[in-house]
Amino acid sequence: MSGSPLISLRGVNKHFGDYHALRDINLDIRAGEFFSLLGPSGCGKTTLLRTIAGFEDLSSGTLMIDGRDMANVPANERPTNMVFQSYAIFPHLTVAQNVAFGLRRDPRSKAEKARAVAEALEMVGLAGYGARAAHALSGGQRQRVALARALILQPKVLLLDEPLSALDKKMREQMQVELIRLQRNVGITFILVTHDQEEALVMSDRIAVMFEGSIGQMDDPETLYRRPNSRRVANFIGKMNFLPAEVLTEAGGRVTVEVTGLGKGEITREQAPTGAPSGPAVVGIRPETLTILFEGETTERRWVDGVVDEVVYYGDMTYYDVRIPGVAEPLNLSMRNVIGRPVLEVGTPTRITWDERSLVLLDA
Amino acid sequence: MAAGGFISDDGKRAFRALLPPFVYAVFLLAIPLATVVVVSFQMRGAATGEWLGGALPAPAATALRIMVLLYAVTLPFAFVLIARAGQIGRVIRFLLLALPLWVAALWLSWSYLATLGFGFGNYASVFTDPINIRGVLRDGSWLPGLLPRSLFVSITVTAATVILAYPIAYFISFRVAPENKSLWIFLITIPFWTSYLIRIFLWKVILGYSGVVNTALTGIGIIDEPLTFILYNVNAVIITLAHAYAPFAILPIYVALEKIDRSLKEASRDLGEDRFTTFLRVTLPLSVPGIVAAVLIVFIPTIGDYVTPELVGGSGGLLIANRIQSLFLQVNDPGLGSALSLVTMATVGIVALAFILSLRRWLKRL
């Protein structure tokens, strides 16, 4: 990945009448990265994508792609190509005609174009499908045609608008892997819009989490997961338990907090992504970082006793809700199902422990 | 997305796309209709020509007349604009100053128009002429007024058509296999696309004294004398129109029935109703929007039909549209014809509105 960003947004705002869809967006996307825009419905992620593509104008701010200001550049002249949510495969053309659509004004000979089409189809795993009628394809096949159609034009950026939402679970997982592989092979920048946090975590180099028109946090998946900078982001990506806490002291990079229900603990500065607030705060703990101590297990870490409130067996994991004294809501834990480890029943008294290094300190 | 008057780019494009047909409709529909309204006030032979400014040279007189007319016409708009700007004091001051002037301008304009032959004379004639509403005694038999008679015919045709149409719409929607439905609909609409005039001729032939029905019936021996009550009177008009407008009635009812969730009928049966009461309590009320549409689609055009009455209605079967036609093309009194048309339209509108309002309980769902 080279030095200066391929796509750069500064102070981008978009209004639809009174509705403020994009609020002061600042964003850099590097060449060759797999970047995702993640967020709930209505957060503006699709609007942002369409702005980059050229289907929406900016109300204010600048958008630069490859060093060029895109201010008056219409969609058909930008170095971007888009895979639409509905795939938009032209039903009156064959697969090959669809893929070749963008080559209409290309000066190459018919034979060269045909070869390019064949290569593109092979790249997406649809070799030999050229003569098929486009309206007779399945959802997954249509998506591949859409990919081939876009990639054959060798854009600098490929934009994908919720490409997997129309597929069933198995197909989705398969396509996730294929998209990653494709991006690595082709080497261009992919920008993906999705509301599915699992998808974003699996495929992306970096993710921008958006709420209500602004970017909440922009980081690589691991940082986003382990060090969310707000309750909102924490809650959107995976599950998290939140406990009221109080910051007691802070010295030399170590912060002492009193956590309701769990008692006193010590965390490092890195575990407080928004800086260490003084006074009341909230501590977040991911379910997989809480552990149930079964019969005969011991620990050197701090522990607390509680009662099992709810059990959900999931095959490879079991999810427990455990009530501990002093805390209103039960804590959510996930435990891997291992041979010899029993599945506890509701009402069983149990002991839980946790790793202090996995705590996240957030604003109240 | 359109938040209070906001138009997106796509909205602007939509507006530009709709502009050509809309402008065409304005020129060919709105302006003519407005002209009809204007013409309806023009009484034949009543123009006297002199008014305001008669002593002035011609251009000045014209200018004066135009100014007075413009003033009278634009004043209400000015008033509305100021009222919207919302300052009560200004509005009241405006009224005090402008109102007398406006009344004067209005009176002057009216007297100007009167010299051109404008007035309410046509409308007076429409309402007082016994042909139109009260009815006349002719050759010893009573002919009801054209307007009430036309309304009666239209209402009867509408009732007959819609009532006959409902079962077949129900049949296609609930009893026909889905893959055949559009075929049935297609079959139903075929008669509509064949020449209207020819269909009327056919009915004339079928219902005539020595026509198909009579020769067939006498041939088989069911009757001895040919039937005379089936042609050249109102009955023939009703039969012919019911046949012609049948598809118009079937389609809206069919569409409404299609929209009904099938599980509603099943739920009703599950709750204890039998087929018939299910129909009365569930299906029928939910199909009311379709019935209303069917009624309107049949009722409104049938008022305006003059060909059918002329060809199969005989002299006793003439309807208001025939009078309108003769006023325009034979008597050459477009003013009276326009006035009669507008009164007819207004009557139709009132009847239709009354019908819709009486059923609004079942239409609220929309």
Added chain:
Amino acid sequence: MKIPALRIYAFIYLVFLFAPILLLPIFAFNEGRIIAFPLSGFSTRWFEALWERPSLHSAVQSSLIIAVLTSILATIFGIFAARGGALANFPFKGGIIGFIMLPLVLPEIILAVALLVLVTKVLGLAPNLYTIVLAHTLMCTPYATSILNGAFANLDRSFEEAAMDLGESRWSAFRLVTLPLVMPGIVSAMLISFIISLDEFIVAFFLSGNVTTLPVYIYGLRRQSDQLPIIMALGTILVVLSIVLLVAAEILRRRGLRRAGVEDSGGFL
């Protein structure tokens, strides 16, 4: 249902609908001059008689010219209206569309009166062929719009955007993607407008001046009961023509839906 009462009713109803039309060929090929049973034998002389009437030929010619021009104009307006209807909303959009569709619910005589007044009083023209074309276009545009609304509604909005994303301008995107996909609707709209214009009587009569259209010609024969069989023959030809065009329109409409891989909603209207 044990007694198929509804089914019986449906068939009787269909017979009632089609019976008059089926009589046409029966009496068109009937030898006798009187339209009544019993039939007097097969003959094609009425069709031959049609051949020898110059006034009929000019009426046919006028009707055809008017119908062709009308179908082209009404369909073009219909494309504009349907496209505008399918795009985003703006204030008063419903009103504008409603106004374009207004001729559908106005009694024909009101339309005829209004247009006659327009032509004679406002424009000061004598009614002629082109005024009839204008009138018929006004009346057929709502039908064309209605058919094309269906065609445009089935179109995914992102098709045009995808075409533009791939390098086309808005106009060439429309030309290369949208137009081919609505083409069956366009052809349907043209055929329907053609049939409507061909059969239209009331307005054509009001505006007929020195031009006679086919329906007006037929109307002119009404007093001559000995001409009735000729009308039967003419009617037969017209009916067959209309049905052929209608069937063609329906086949095209279904083919278009099939090509776009879309569900059939059952009919034009």
